[in-house]
Each structure stands twice: as structure tokens, then as C-alpha cells.
Amino acid sequence: MHEIIKAEHMTKDYGEGKGIFDFDFSVKKGEVFGIVGTNGSGKTTTLRHLCGFLTPDSGSCSIMGLDCLKDTKEIMKKVGYVPGEIDFPDVGSGTSFLKIQADFLGLKDKAYIGRLADLFKLDTDAPLKRMSKGMKQKTALVAAFMSHPEVLLLDEPSTGLDPLMRDTLIELILSEKRRGATVLMSSHIFKELDDTADRVLFIEDGHQKDIVSVDKLSEKMPSLYRIGFKSDEDYESFISRTKLKINHESKEHLHIDIAADSRQLGTLFNEMSLYDMRYMKFKPFTLERYYLEANEGGRKSA
Numbered sequence: 051m052h053e054i055i056k057a058e059h060m061t062k063d064y065g066e067g068k069g070i071f072d073f074d075f076s077v078k079k080g081e082v083f084g085i086v087g088t089n090g091s092g093k094t095t096t097l098r099h100l101c102g103f104l105t106p107d108s109g110s111c112s113i114m115g116l117d118c119l120k121d122t123k124e125i126m127k128k129v130g131y132v133p134g135e136i137d138f139p140d141v142g143s144g145t146s147f148l149k150i151q152a153d154f155l156g157l158k159d160k161a162y163i164g165r166l167a168d169l170f171k172l173d174t175d176a177p178l179k180r181m182s183k184g185m186k187q188k189t190a191l192v193a194a195f196m197s198h199p200e201v202l203l204l205d206e207p208s209t210g211l212d213p214l215m216r217d218t219l220i221e222l223i224l225s226e227k228r229r230g231a232t233v234l235m236s237s238h239i240f241k242e243l244d245d246t247a248d249r250v251l252f253i254e255d256g257h258q259k260d261i262v263s264v265d266k267l268s269e270k271m272p273s274l275y276r277i278g279f280k281s282d283e284d285y286e287s288f289i290s291r292t293k294l295k296i297n298h299e300s301k302e303h304l305h306i307d308i309a310a311d312s313r314q315l316g317t318l319f320n321e322m323s324l325y326d327m328r329y330m331k332f333k334p335f336t337l338e339r340y341y342l343e344a345n346e347g348g349r350k351s352a
Contacts, residue, residue, distance in 0.1 A: 059109035084243040087253035093236035130194035134205035144174035183210040204235040240338035278328035
């Protein structure tokens, strides 16, 4: 499959360990590629390089075979971009801003702009300076999606959106994916990536940690079961005797999380039969679970 986005040993060193170091990845045509990492890990820096806003100290990046630094103007006519920090020019209303963007892109049919505004319940006639954070985010999303671009670069695209609008965004991303668009998206909301991403790049402190295929990862990860006990005695006894891996314990709530693959289910049910249980719940695979386990089970992304 043809590679649309490519970073080759891309490095930007701000000093004192800040920046991105030797980033090397590619995104295939029609793929949704997610980036996850803690605050300051390099998500926004990566996207700004792809938009040609930053010059790498070494390495390079390209979109559709065009150099992101040398061919920025040509690239941005084919890319929909939502920045991590939205700062609109002083052009009056949202309608004025979207018209300027449409003219830059050579967009003659502007009907889709209205449909997107309706989809996000956005009043584009509102003055940009008076817009709430959520309204600004919606305006940026309309601007990014309105030309049906070949590539979408989305930096924390659901910032400021309520859960309903977040679901609307997910459906829109999936629609663009079906159309054949290539999407690179950073996010701290794992559900967005669970529902949309084909592969995810995990980064930490400016370094690549892992690139995982979501489908293959969900097949390899053992299933997780939450078991609630009726008594302290049963809770303590199960923990001391079980042969299975315990991922999480809660003495306060008398429950544990057990990781078990299909071959271990017989063992799990045999062990459970010896105790009085309040409940057992299946916990489906999520990228957040993988991320927390890969990062010593404790750190949350941001």
C-alpha cells in the first residue's frame, strides 16, 4: 500500500531532553494513524513538522512525496489541519474565516461547509473573538474537513467538544476513511483511537516507544475479567492462591482484575467455583489498557 505520510529519522532538539528524537514512521493511504503520549512528549511538535511550521535539526518528513519544508504551500492545499492551539486571524466572523479558507483552497461548491456546520451545531456567523473554546474547535474542524482533503492532520481534534459532538467527530473521521482519506491524529482520548485507528504510535519524552496494529494487538492481548467477592476472607484467599495474573487489586471494593487467555479460562472458572462471588464482568480490550500496562501500569496519557 502506498505511503502517504513519511517521517525519516526526524529530530528536533530543544535542549534539556525536550523535543523529538529520531522519529521514523510512515502512514499508508486510507489509514487512520494515531499518536499517543504524555504532555510534552512530542505530539504537537511532530504535527507542526508535517505542516512545515518547524525545521528539523536532522531527518526529514514528506506528504504525498512532497517535502514538508520545501513544498509547504502545495501540501497545505491538499491537507486538512486542526492545530493543537487554535488562534484565528482577526477577520470578523466564522463565516468570513471559512470563506477565506475556501477561496485559498479554490473551493467553488460551498454547500458542504453548511452541512458540516449543521452537523456540529455551529453558528458560523458568530464573531471569532467571542467564540467559546468548543465553538472555535468546531470552526477549525469545519475548515479542516470542508474540502474533502486527501490528508487530515488532527492535533487533539476533540478538545472542547462535549461527548455527543465527540461521537459526531468519530463518525466523520470514519466517513473520511471510507472515502480513502489518510488521517494522522494525536489524541489523549483513547476511545477516539479505539474506534478509528488502524495503527497507533506510542511516544514518551520525545522518543518512539512502539507502533502497534490495533487489530493484531487486540488478538494478542489476554482478556481481562473483573471479579467481585462477597467477603474479605474470599478476596484475600483468592489472591494468595490463584495461578493467574492479577492486573489490579482493590481491597476497598473487594474486586480484582484477572488477565486470562482462552487456554486459561478453565483454570479461572475452577478457581472461582471455590468462592462466593458477587459478580464477574468481562472488560474488553482497549488501547488505554495496553498503554497503562506498557508504562508500568500507572501513568495516564495527556
